[in-house]
Amino acid sequence: MPLATMGEIIGPARAAGRGIGAFNVIGIEHAEAIVTGAETAGAPVVLQISENCVAWHGALEPIARACLAVGRAAAVPVAVHLDHASGAELVRIASALGLGSVMYDASGLRYDENVRATAEVTAWCHDRGVWVEAELGEIGGKDGVHSPVARTDPDQAAGFVASTGVDALAVAVGSSHAMLTRDAVLDLGLVTRLRRAVGVPLVLHGSSGVPDQALAAAVGAGLTKINIATQLNKVFTAAVRKYLSAEPAVVDPRRYGSAGRDAIAPEVARLLGVLGACGAGRAGGRDR
Numbered sequence: 001m002p003l004a005t006m007g008e009i010i011g012p013a014r015a016a017g018r019g020i021g022a023f024n025v026i027g028i029e030h031a032e033a034i035v036t037g038a039e040t041a042g043a044p045v046v047l048q049i050s051e052n053c054v055a056w057h058g059a060l061e062p063i064a065r066a067c068l069a070v071g072r073a074a075a076v077p078v079a080v081h082l083d084h085a086s087g088a089e090l091v092r093i094a095s096a097l098g099l100g101s102v103m104y105d106a107s108g109l110r111y112d113e114n115v116r117a118t119a120e121v122t123a124w125c126h127d128r129g130v131w132v133e134a135e136l137g138e139i140g141g142k143d144g145v146h147s148p149v150a151r152t153d154p155d156q157a158a159g160f161v162a163s164t165g166v167d168a169l170a171v172a173v174g175s176s177h178a179m180l181t182r183d184a185v186l187d188l189g190l191v192t193r194l195r196r197a198v199g200v201p202l203v204l205h206g207s208s209g210v211p212d213q214a215l216a217a218a219v220g221a222g223l224t225k226i227n228i229a230t231q232l233n234k235v236f237t238a239a240v241r242k243y244l245s246a247e248p249a250v251v252d253p254r255r256y257g258s259a260g261r262d263a264i265a266p267e268v269a270r271l272l273g274v275l276g277a278c279g280a281g282r283a284g285g286r287d288r
């Protein structure tokens, strides 16, 4: 089916209290497996490409075109999203390639500078029909806004959304990027307050460190877009490592690559079930 826009996927999900799984792609195998998992679950899904992934490939275009093609061939709605762009130039490249949504992350800047830079990028994107997620990093610390101790203030979040016009907001509520253990404790009371204060969908980053039950509770409290990267990499790498340990003579990357790809798909389907994403279809209109 044609690619979905982020608004088509996330608007109805927020209204219905469902979560949307947004999974980070590394190579084309990730994209294929994530879509297979979403098809198994009967759920829409977001393929997202981070700035770090772009740096690893050396350019956005090859991996973006692969994701767009995989998404177009899917039996469920798929949106392709640029994750954590720190510069406006990468946002412009993503738009030119046909990505319908971006995360612009100026959270490293002072609040007023974050507002100014984010508002400028958002206006540019909205002129081109591109959906924008931003991040509010009012609390510093060496781990930035996603430090487990960082918290987004609801009043400041409401002001940030009003001042910038963004379509979704990544919030700090207790999770942290790249966690290998799943024991983060989310501040669900704060999620509820943010949901009441902010009129756009809320995004959880660092969700791989959050146990299943807490992810489901976070969606129930008002988070909609749930970004998951590390968890799939853990599953992929464990399967490849197990395969290569058992078959040390194998040299064909398709053999161990299949082991990794085949391990990701059921994990995606399982996580989409945890998020309540199943059955959340495409909306009729282009709801930003």
Ligand SMILES: [Zn+2]
Binding pocket: 084, 177, 205, 206, 227
């Ligand atoms: Zn993130």
